[in-house]
Amino acid sequence: MNIEVRQSARERAQRVKPAVIDCDIHPKAPLDELRPFLAKRWCDYLDTYGVRSRHGFAKGYPYPKGTPQAARRDAWPPGGGLPGSNLDFMRAQHLDHYGIELGVMNPLSPSGQGEQNPEFSAALASAMNEWQIAHMSRPEPRLKASIIVPYEDGEAARAEIHRRAGERDYVQVFLLSRTAEALGRRRYWPIYEAAVEHGLPVGIHVFGYSGWAMTNTGWPSFYIEEMTEHATSSQALVTSFIMEGVFARYPDLKIVLLESGFAWLPALGWRLDRIWKRLKDEVPHVDRAPSELIREHFWVSTQPMEEPEDPDHLMEVMEWIGWDRILFASDYPHWDFDDPFLALPPSLSAERRDAIFAGNARALYRFA
């Protein structure tokens, strides 16, 4: 997009001020703000052992050093603290500036997800859930919380969902994409069961701490490759959900793919349909075409959106996935943030634009 087009798109968007629900905002809890929500035992543990994520970070921090905290350079609060940690600044820079109507918070770390010590993982997740309410969504009702769960322990995760789901500020259950086993496996089913019981979608954000190498040829050389692998690991994840029969068991389960892109989804559906037609006796619990299950159970989010040379190709991808299945996400305050004024292709009809910006999220998360 050249600068003139960007300018006019921005001006048009600013005039119209579309309703925007942002489905991927990353707040950051300073450890000191989490401590009041941790038992003394875990505060001591934190001091002695620190945060020890499963394997994933053993090879170093997963973001480029040149963008500390993976953040936009202008997202550091002027008064100090980490990007995403200061509510007033987030409000001014993001919520007010773009007229965000509602934002779904997806805290990444420290959140206990993927922690080596399972009890500490559960304690940190629980603390993060309380922090989101106390420090963010209570003072700022536009912000909604995700229920962080210690996902490698299915029963502890189920208990945490039951503990939180009554409170309407929690709008989804939150997982990461790189787990110890593929997410369709039975060890994770208590999470899906509890989510369905409470009518909550399950958001799955890329990244995580599986302990497995990034690809089946090991670790790649470049960060660019890691960014690419989010799409391939998401393909494995969608495949696992379908082939393990999760949707046969939980027909009301709704999955939101966060920050994984989505242009790969139609090709995956075509491939799975073809293979399934020939080998379906291996998975008798999969009684419908995989592409149907994808379109019924998966939502996708816009950041980062693939950019075909021919914008019609993106329209066709969206058409295949379903215009009611695409959610706007900014990824604020991260460096690869998408500006709501510029994120969507100009050729979208007003109706589809509104659905992606707000209508689809409103329906999915049951915002009044």
Next chain:
Amino acid sequence: MNIEVRQSARERAQRVKPAVIDCDIHPKAPLDELRPFLAKRWCDYLDTYGVRSRHGFAKGYPYPKGTPQAARRDAWPPGGGLPGSNLDFMRAQHLDHYGIELGVMNPLSPSGQGEQNPEFSAALASAMNEWQIAHMSRPEPRLKASIIVPYEDGEAARAEIHRRAGERDYVQVFLLSRTAEALGRRRYWPIYEAAVEHGLPVGIHVFGYSGWAMTNTGWPSFYIEEMTEHATSSQALVTSFIMEGVFARYPDLKIVLLESGFAWLPALGWRLDRIWKRLKDEVPHVDRAPSELIREHFWVSTQPMEEPEDPDHLMEVMEWIGWDRILFASDYPHWDFDDPFLALPPSLSAERRDAIFAGNARALYRFA
């Protein structure tokens, strides 16, 4: 496709008898036929230690047991022996029956690729190369050979390419997709250098013995998932070639993706272009958009071809990849064999059909 359409497509194709070059035929060398091409030392080794592939088969034979040798049930030679092992039967059942003009042989195992012992790997690969000529392409000039290389040892692979490439019956260098490191890494560059020196394309067939888990969440439960992962591992492979700068170093290198499908390729190009635009300073050796490099350096093959509900989507995928980049492949004698009479969408123009059936392979492999 319903039965009537299939019938009429088959009749039409049989009437017209298009020229067909089949770029993926799997011959099978009985171990006893390989022995004359092995030094006594390695014959003894074979008796004592057997074939010990790197890790990949440790978890069991990678094909369903119900299709032994992964073969069509009717591909077992009536006189005995394994599918692909009897030239007369292959000739009758495949080459003559379909009027195959030329076929490229891609021997999978036993071929030494991925063997634990590097010298034995090189010896077996070399024996397989001699077997292809002696037992297949000399008695049957329609069959062309691939140069099997012990790819985990770049210099030994280079030496094997130099040893064979003068002989015109060898038409490509042959690798598998699951290697110890990503195929763009420098340890494999001697292979590409030798291939370019001799003007040979490098065919990369899915499967292999990397020793790494299939996905970054470990091993999947189902064979269907393994079939799907061929597409994701191919995405990682294409990404690695581009980001490691292989094409900047070897601008004449041509890569053929065998049995990986290809509908995922445009979405990968879009994703890589977007990421590369933002992070290109990480890979200064990548001086062109990844999608351009994909379309310049990669060929794809038709088996297995994704099957969109809307056949126009497949046309668009092919258009993006390039009509001169798509090669017909049957995968004979494997169970997921594609019948040349039925493999291509009926809506293709005669010109494009001819290109995919034969013209593109003729140009790539420089068949007279």
